[in-house]
Amino acid sequence: MTDIDRARRPGGPSSRKRALVIGGGFAGVAAAIDLQKQGRFDVTLVSDRDYLYLYPTSIWIPTRGLRFEQAQVPLESISRAHGFRLVVDRVEEIRSADGVVRCTQAEHAYDYLVLATGAAKMRHPGIENTLSICGVPETSLEIRDRLDALIVKGSGSIAVGFGGNPKDTSAVRGGPAFELLFNIDVLLRRKKIRDRFTLTFFAPMAEPGERMGRRALTMMDRMLAAARIAKRVGIPIAAFDPEGVQFADGGRLDADLVLFIPGAAGHPIMAASDLPLNEAGFVRIDDTGLVEGTSNVYAAGDVAALEGPRWRAKQGHTAEVMARNAAFNIAAAESGRPERKGYQQHLSIVCLMDTGNGAALIYRGRKNNLVIPLPVVGHWMKRAWGTYARQTTLGRIPRLPGL
Ligand SMILES: Cc1cc2nc3c(=O)[nH]c(=O)nc-3n(C[C@H](O)[C@H](O)[C@H](O)COP(=O)(O)OP(=O)(O)OC[C@H]3O[C@@H](n4cnc5c(N)ncnc54)[C@H](O)[C@@H]3O)c2cc1C
Incomplete structure (x- = not known):
């Protein structure tokens, strides 16, 4: 233990083992809570943000459906609710x-x-x-303010898309792009100005969203067509400029506002550490979450290199499962x-894909692939999940298994 660390420890040095969690997202918070529950570690969570950000609900901020x-x-x-120690600080280097x-x-x-x-x-x-x-x-x-400005102007073109990482198929995040697009469509319709806007969905892959399964793909196509949202897919993106998107075949998509989710990449801190990484920069682990070549370092959530089927995805529920596993496996070791x-x-x-006026429940596992449209009620289910996530994280209501 360093002098600084010892000095900051409430109650001074203790004989209990020190469990350090870095990152205050879904994975870090779940790991800290479960490690603390083991009752045998001094648990410290370090995060450069002083709040857990509920990313799945953030899709409503740009359309003013939710305050930041x-x-x-x-x-x-x-x-405070769970009893672990919090340090708000930025990790600069890991020397395992x-x-x-x-x-x-x-x-x-x-x-x-x-x-x-x-991830980055x-x-x-x-x-x-x-x-x-x-x-x-x-x-x-920023997205909210740019959208507000276009609404005040009364017309415009908005392009929404996502990309992948050719070095890791799990590093694509397309769901929030669709959610944002449909929520913007619904907002413009409610304001009765939709016909003065062009909305376009774009992606470099030929079948964006394909890993959600064939049924989901067909449903997305129908939904885009029904909302009169244009589609530009299958051509690699060359660059973005202030006027829009340039494609590798020389074509372009002009837009007043381009909302783009790039593929995920490894966190730069990991690249500067002595830990093993896959080609895309994610930390290599075994099935238990143990980082390869170590006996006491685990990785959970988006930072880790996931192994498994081609459609595997970096998602919040997977991050939490990995985090709880890490706590369990550390205690067992x-x-x-x-x-x-x-x-x-x-x-x-598992994705409850919100459309602003409903949602679709999409599930893909090793055996099943389900798509269940949930008009109206789906939207309120996702909103209820936000409240549930907050209350369970604060320890005010119990967590239901698997949710
Ligand atoms: C808009 C959006 C919608 C989504 N919707 C869904 C959904 O519906 N369902 C689903 O399952 N998943 C969803 N996801 C994916 C899910 O949110 C992520 O998989 C999940 O957040 C990953 O959790 P994590 O803890 O691994 O990483 P993050 O949530 O990214 O947390 C990382 C944490 O580490 C901290 N940190 C980073 N660098 C440093 C540093 N140098 N020093 C200290 N701290 C640092 C950050 O501040 C943050 O607290 C969505 C994601 C987004 C962005």
């Missing part, structure tokens, strides 16, 4: 060989480390001309028990 603060749960309240994480303000030594810093994004040429709902949380406010939990048997896509 409503997508946040203060980490301080979560740490020395068992040390260096942050901007202090170094933290650990006996067990859980990596949960999420691919950098396409001219990406600064686009806005992503999956980037830093504050971008949702510490007490010398042989049992371990793995994430691969739980790999599935």
